[in-house]
Amino acid sequence: MQVHQFDAVIIGAGGAGLMAALYASEQVNTAVISKLYPTRSHTGAAQGGIGAALGNLEEDHWEWHAFDTVKGGDYLADQDAVDVLCKEAVDTVIELEHMGLPFDRTPDGKISQRRFGGHTNNETGKPVRRACHAADRTGHMILQTLYQQCIKNNVNFFDEFQVIDIVMNGDRPAAVIAIEIGTGELHVFQAKAFMFATGGWGKVWTITSNAYTLTGDGNTVLYRRGIPMEDMEFYQFHPTGIYRLGILITEGVRGEGGVLLNGEGERFMERYAPTIKDLASRDVVSRAIYLELKDGRGVNGKPYVHLDVTPKTVNHYLKEAGENRSIDAHYIESKLPDILDFCRTYLGVNPVSEPMPVQPTAHYAMGGIPTDVDCRVLGDAEGTVIPGLYAAGEAACVSVHGANRLGTNSLVDLVVFGRRGGKAMADYCKGAEFVELPANPTAEAEAQLNRIRQSKGKTRVATLRKEMQAVMSEYVGVFREEDGMAKAVEQVRELKERFENDICIDDQGSIHNYDLLEAWCLGSLLDLAEVTAVSALARKESRGAHSREDFKARDDVNFLQHTFAAMGPDGKIALSYKPVVIDRYQPKERVY
Amino acid sequence: MATNGTVKVELRVRRYNPERDEKPYWGSFEMEAEPEDRVLDLLHHVQWYLDGTLAMRRSCAHGVCGSDAMRINGQNMLACKALVKNLVRGGKGRIQVEPIYGMRVIKDLIVDMEPFMEHYRSVMPYFVNDEPAPENGRERLQSPEDRERFDEATKCILCAACTTSCPSYWANGTYVGPAAIVQAHRFIFDSRDKAGKDRLAILSQENGVWRCRTIFNCTTACPREIPVTQLIAEVKGAM
Numbered sequence: 001m002q003v004h005q006f007d008a009v010i011i012g013a014g015g016a017g018l019m020a021a022l023y024a025s026e027q028v029n030t031a032v033i034s035k036l037y038p039t040r041s042h043t044g045a046a047q048g049g050i051g052a053a054l055g056n057l058e059e060d061h062w063e064w065h066a067f068d069t070v071k072g073g074d075y076l077a078d079q080d081a082v083d084v085l086c087k088e089a090v091d092t093v094i095e096l097e098h099m100g101l102p103f104d105r106t107p108d109g110k111i112s113q114r115r116f117g118g119h120t121n122n123e124t125g126k127p128v129r130r131a132c133h134a135a136d137r138t139g140h141m142i143l144q145t146l147y148q149q150c151i152k153n154n155v156n157f158f159d160e161f162q163v164i165d166i167v168m169n170g171d172r173p174a175a176v177i178a179i180e181i182g183t184g185e186l187h188v189f190q191a192k193a194f195m196f197a198t199g200g201w202g203k204v205w206t207i208t209s210n211a212y213t214l215t216g217d218g219n220t221v222l223y224r225r226g227i228p229m230e231d232m233e234f235y236q237f238h239p240t241g242i243y244r245l246g247i248l249i250t251e252g253v254r255g256e257g258g259v260l261l262n263g264e265g266e267r268f269m270e271r272y273a274p275t276i277k278d279l280a281s282r283d284v285v286s287r288a289i290y291l292e293l294k295d296g297r298g299v300n301g302k303p304y305v306h307l308d309v310t311p312k313t314v315n316h317y318l319k320e321a322g323e324n325r326s327i328d329a330h331y332i333e334s335k336l337p338d339i340l341d342f343c344r345t346y347l348g349v350n351p352v353s354e355p356m357p358v359q360p361t362a363h364y365a366m367g368g369i370p371t372d373v374d375c376r377v378l379g380d381a382e383g384t385v386i387p388g389l390y391a392a393g394e395a396a397c398v399s400v401h402g403a404n405r406l407g408t409n410s411l412v413d414l415v416v417f418g419r420r421g422g423k424a425m426a427d428y429c430k431g432a433e434f435v436e437l438p439a440n441p442t443a444e445a446e447a448q449l450n451r452i453r454q455s456k457g458k459t460r461v462a463t464l465r466k467e468m469q470a471v472m473s474e475y476v477g478v479f480r481e482e483d484g485m486a487k488a489v490e491q492v493r494e495l496k497e498r499f500e501n502d503i504c505i506d507d508q509g510s511i512h513n514y515d516l517l518e519a520w521c522l523g524s525l526l527d528l529a530e531v532t533a534v535s536a537l538a539r540k541e542s543r544g545a546h547s548r549e550d551f552k553a554r555d556d557v558n559f560l561q562h563t564f565a566a567m568g569p570d571g572k573i574a575l576s577y578k579p580v581v582i583d584r585y586q587p588k589e590r591v592y
Numbered sequence: 593m594a595t596n597g598t599v600k601v602e603l604r605v606r607r608y609n610p611e612r613d614e615k616p617y618w619g620s621f622e623m624e625a626e627p628e629d630r631v632l633d634l635l636h637h638v639q640w641y642l643d644g645t646l647a648m649r650r651s652c653a654h655g656v657c658g659s660d661a662m663r664i665n666g667q668n669m670l671a672c673k674a675l676v677k678n679l680v681r682g683g684k685g686r687i688q689v690e691p692i693y694g695m696r697v698i699k700d701l702i703v704d705m706e707p708f709m710e711h712y713r714s715v716m717p718y719f720v721n722d723e724p725a726p727e728n729g730r731e732r733l734q735s736p737e738d739r740e741r742f743d744e745a746t747k748c749i750l751c752a753a754c755t756t757s758c759p760s761y762w763a764n765g766t767y768v769g770p771a772a773i774v775q776a777h778r779f780i781f782d783s784r785d786k787a788g789k790d791r792l793a794i795l796s797q798e799n800g801v802w803r804c805r806t807i808f809n810c811t812t813a814c815p816r817e818i819p820v821t822q823l824i825a826e827v828k829g830a831m
Contacts, residue, residue, distance in 0.1 A: 037705065039750050040649075040657040097731040100719020100785065102739060102746050102778075109733030134746070140656060141746065148718035182698065211651040247654045341817075342654060345673055346628070462640030506644030509611040512699045515644035 001442055002187045006031040006156070007429040009176060009191040010422075011163045011218055013038035015139070015411065016393030017197035018146035019418025020375075020425065024195075025155045027426035032155060033178055033189065035162035035213065038147050042199055042211045043414060046139025047338065048252030049114060049131025050096075050415070051408035052089040056110040057129045062086045064122040065130060069409060070585050072118040072281045073366075073402020074544035074554065076231070076562070078581035084373050085400045085409070088416045093132050096415065101145040103134050114335075115255035116407040118281040118592070127255075127279050131408045136250050136338045142411060161187065162517060165445040166194065166221050167438060171379065173389050174435040176221075177445040181517065184510030186442045192432040193425040195390035196222060196369060196377075197418065203521075204529045205362035205477070206469040209241055209248035213521075218395045220524035222369055223531065227377060227386070228566035230397040230578075231367035232528070233536035233546045236405055237478050239285035241361025243304040247342055249358055251407040254278040256335055257327060258309035259317055260289070261355065262297040267317070268305075273592035280592040283404040283545045286360040290478050299357065306355035309336070313355075360478055366405055366545065367535075368397040370564065370578075375421030381564040381578040388432060392421040399562060403544020452519045457502030461519045464503060468495050468522075468529055476533050481549040485537040492530045499526055534573045535563045556587050598624045599676055600684035603634050608697055609645060616697065619643075627677035631664055631687060635671060635701075648701040655815055658751030662701055663690040668753040668813035692756035694765065708752050711768040715776040715794055720787035738783040745778035745823055747816040754810035754820050760803045767803040768795070770810035770820045777823045780830060792831055801828050 008024045010017045013034035024030040034041070053060040065086040070077050097103060097111060104112040113129040121128045134141040150157075158178070165177040167188075175190040198218025202210025223229055239260075240249040254260070259278050262268045272288040273280035280288075293303050308314075315326040329352045333340065336351075343349045343356050369391035370378040375398075377389040393414045400413060471491045475484035499522065507515035541555035542548045561577040568574045601623055608616035621638050632653055639646045650660040653672045660671040665679055665688055679687050695703035726732060748771065755761050755769030776795055780788040795801045801824055810820040 036651055036657075036659070037709075037750075040651045040659050042652065042657070044749070045652050045654075045656050091729070094725075094729065094731055098721075098725050100721070100779070100782065102742070102782070103731075105734055105736045105739045107736065109735050111731050135743075137656070137747070140749070144746075145719070151713055152718040152720075211657065212653060213651045245654075338656070345655070345675070460641060461644075462636075509609065509645070511609075511611055512647040512702050514639070514647055 002185065003190060004031065004187060005190045005434070007191060008193045008195070008425045009033060009189045010195045010197060011176060012197035012199060012393070012395070013157070014041035014043035014197060014199055014393060015142050015146060015414030016418035017195070018150055019415050020195050020197060020392060020422035021155050022146065022149055022153060023419055023422025024426045025153055028429040030156065031158060031189065033158045033161045033163055033176070035160060035181065035217070037159050038157065039143060041143060042214055044140045044143040045211065045248065046142070046411055047136040047248060047250035048255065049116060049133035049138050049408045050093060050142065050411035051116065051119060051130050051406070052093040052132055052412065053086065053130060054090060054093065054111060054113060054132065056106055057113050059121070060128055060130055062090055064120070064128070065089065067122055067585060068119050069400065069406055070402070071590055072406040073404055074590055075402065075560065075587035076399065076543060076580055077402030078399050079583045079585060080581050081373050081398045081400045085412055085416055089412045092415045092419060096142065096145060099145050099149050101134065101141050103132055114252055115279060117251045117254065117279045117285070118406045119408070120276065125275050127276055131252065131255060133252065135334070136252055136336045139411060142415070163217065163221060164448060164520060166225055167441045168225055169435045169438055172387060172435045174437050175441055177442050181512055184513060186445060188437070188441050190434055190437060192429045192434055193388045193390060195375065195392060195421055195425060196395050197391065197393045198395045200365045200394040201525060201528050202362045204469065204472050204525050204532065206473045207241060207244070207246040207359065208362035209238055209246055210362065215521035215524050216528045217521060217524050219369055220527050223527060223567060226566060228370060228380060228564040229367060229531050230370035230564055231399060231562050232532045232565055233539050233563060234366035234403045234544055235362065235532065236282055236364040236366060236545050237286045237360040238282055238363035239289055239360050240307050240358040242342065242346060243357035243359050245346055246361040247346065248361065248363065249307060249339055249356060253307060253309050253336060253339060256309065257314035257318055258307055259313060260285070261306040261308050262292045263299045264297055268292050268297070276592050281404055281406065283547070284592060286478050287547060289360055304357040304359045307358045308355040309351055310353055310355065364405055364410060365394055366397065366399070366401040366403065368395050371396045371398055373398060373420065374424040375417055376424065381576040383578065388428065388435070390421045390425055392417040403546060448520065449516065452503070452505060452516055453508060455503045455505070457504050459498055459502045459504065461503055461505065461522050464495055464499060465522050465525065468492060468526060472529050472533070476536055479547050479549055480536060482537070485533055488533040489530065489537060492526060492533055496526050496530065499523055531565045531573060535565050535575065538575055539563060560587065597683065599627055599680050601625045601634065601676060601680060602686040603638065604686060604688045605638070605646065605700070606690040607700055609699055625676045627675070629676045630672050631674040631676070631679070631689060632660060632671040634676070634687065635689065647699045656749060658749035661692050661751040661753040661756070663692055664688070668692060668757040670751060670753065670815045673815050692752060694756045694762045705752065707765060708755060708769070708771070711772040712750065712775055714768060715772045716779070716787055716791050717775040719779060719782070719785055721784055722786065732784050734783055741783070742778050742781040744818050745774050747818050748774050748778070749816060751815060753813040753815055757809040757813040759807055759809065760805055764803065766799045768799055770804070770824060773801055773824050773827055774818060774820055777827050780827060795827060796831055
């Protein structure tokens with residue numbers, strides 16, 4: 001066991017973690033712990049753009065961005081936090097450019113912007129060009145740029161170290177415990193402040209855009225130590241994943257003029273969202289696809305629809321909309337090179353001349369570790385701050401995304417709150433002392449690993465994981481209802497039992513033991529699946545991504561509030577609720 | 593996307609577990625695969641259902657994170673972008689998977705990436721411009737043509753497929769290698785950057801660009817279709 005001491009420790013090296021690291025390391029001794037090499041983080045898979053009201057191509061205002069975000073979130077977002085997000089988006093994007101980020105450019109040399117779902121001119125209701133982009137690899141560019149700057153600034157990295165526990169002393173965090181993947185050794189990282197920026201947990205579901213490594217580890221580590229999880233029932237299904245594989249096809253395809261067509265060749269979004277059609281919010285479009293499939297209008301009787309960005313189709317609809325621009329194959333190749341590559345590689349489909357088969361794919365957690373606008377973690381629904389504990393990015397819930405996140409706002413969230421969190425941690429560290437380590441700090445981490453190592457059951461981890469994914473996809477997906485969710489809760493609990501008592505692993509070694517670590521990560525997914533299902537079951541309304549067949553309307557009287565789900569001392573989940581901050585925009589009906 | 597029936601695959605994997613094996617050996621696994629399956633899917637099948645001790649790195653599974661560069665049937669590829677139908681002709685065949693060459697093997701398909709990262713860090717792979725930003729608080733301007741100049745280099749995902757396919761690198765591990773040169777190119781040809789000369793000075797040294805013998809393996813290996821050899825030539829030309 002090795003013990004390290006830093007002022008600030010950041011867990012996770014995606015966009016939020018690296019941005020926080022840049023800011024914290026300017027002022028205090030900072031370390032970043034990541035289970036992957038930082039450039040492998042899933043921020044790098046984000047494609048279409050980062051939203052900011054730069055107004056480079058047409059009139060735009062951060063207040064419009066804020067309203068769109070609140071409406072997109074079906075009025076569950078905290079509006080003070082949304083203001084911070086959208087106002088600071090503008091100078092954060094400029095800051096990224098100053099760090100060298102190679103955005104695409106307008107003819108006059110400014111950052112280029114494109115349309116994206118739910119982003120509108122608030123006066124006309126029409127789509128506005130707000131997504132700042134670097135081809136269809138904007139997230140890759142953000143991740144690379146931030147990592148490059150971290151190298152420039154000599155940030156300390158512990159690559160391929162996976163955090164599996166946090167040691168609390170009373171209500172204060174004292175250390176995190178990480179396993180060094182290359183050796184299997186446990187390390188204790190003592191610090192004054194800790195930030196969890198560990199990303200999402202799309203692997204709870206079968207079809208997902210998420211990486212294999214997105215297993216919500218940071219959330220679980222905190223949850224097991226009593227920290228509540230906020231709004232876990234709100235999980236976004238992106239409308240356009242590659243059929244069966246779930247690989248993301250950016251909304252930027254529709255931003256560039258692509259349209260969704262059902263099996264009859266009909267542009268069905270005209271019926272569901274007459275004003276902005278294919279560029280409605282993701283929850284709206286995903287539901288529309290499901291309804292089309294349910295009514296037998298999939299393509300060739302299969303459970304997918306077409307996403308068509310061929311110049312012929314795009315130009316047809318541009319003309320119909322009275323727009324005087326048209327596109328050609330070269331334009332598509334230059335704006336969406338990665339999308340074309342994915343389709344050609346995995347499907348043998350060439351999107352320049354034929355449509356892409358798509359289906360909704362589990363994509364993004366709106367919920368997560370509750371924080372305030374300075375990324376300070378909240379210990380309860382009353383908003384009690386836990387000193388020294390921070391969270392940012394997809395792992396966190398500020399809440400700026402409410403019940404449904406707008407496209408591009410995940411990248412905004414990462415850099416805006418990564419920066420705020422990094423600064424806040426540094427300020428905190430300057431006035432704080434280390435919290436005393438309890439005796440034997442690695443005991444719980446060792447116990448967790450030993451339980452897995454010594455488990456002598458019959459079920460393989462992959463089999464159990466598949467069962468969990470099937471249950472969650474069936475009952476806690478795009479559409480939900482009481483009986484199904486109750487079944488999900490029950491079945492996930494059975495799977496947790498089996499995880500405790502009936503798994504087996506092959507690898508008893510120390511070096512790069514992914515057999516062991518994948519098992520641990522399944523434990524994490526199971527905990528988060530349970531919290532998701534329990535939170536969802538209790539919310540008897542439809543709002544944003546939480547759409548119930550048995551409660552079809554939004555219920556602002558009873559449910560205009562955030563869910564806080566915490567594990568009690570008896571292991572049972574206790575729910576409580578926190579009011580939504582509403583200042584500028586009173587809830588009204590959500591129509592696109 | 594029609595499936596033309598399954599394929600019988602013998603997956604041969606170069607195995608080495610330092611806690612168990614004195615030296616590397618070939619493991620062999622028989623399985624039925626779909627033509628559209630990725631080699632990564634086959635490796636997962638082994639890891640999940642046949643032998644959990646198989647070790648490899650992987651994350652995104654669609655060619656953007658750069659974790660799973662391997663030598664597959666003698667060529668460097670990402671396991672998540674290598675499809676069975678492109679490796680096996682007819683209804684049956686063998687797919688052979690090894691760790692990338694030129695690096696110390698730690699366990700099975702996992703190699704020590706540190707020397708690669710060290711070369712990467714040595715070329716100042718970060719934007720440098722200490723001049724004041726525009727007074728209006730906005731972005732520095734750059735024409736679409738100037739932006740296009742280094743576009744290819746920005747696609748690099750640091751997977752190491754290029755560097756570990758390079759015979760010059762195999763022969764001499766102190767050569768910075770193609771990936772580091774691509775990373776330097778990305779800044780040398782960025783009209784906003786001010787440290788191009790410093791990078792060229794680094795790359796003009798003994799272990800810099802001149803160790804490139806224009807063998808083109810790197811270009812073939814790149815899963816992002818970056819014309820690596822051409823970019824190296826552009827850096828040479830800027831000396």
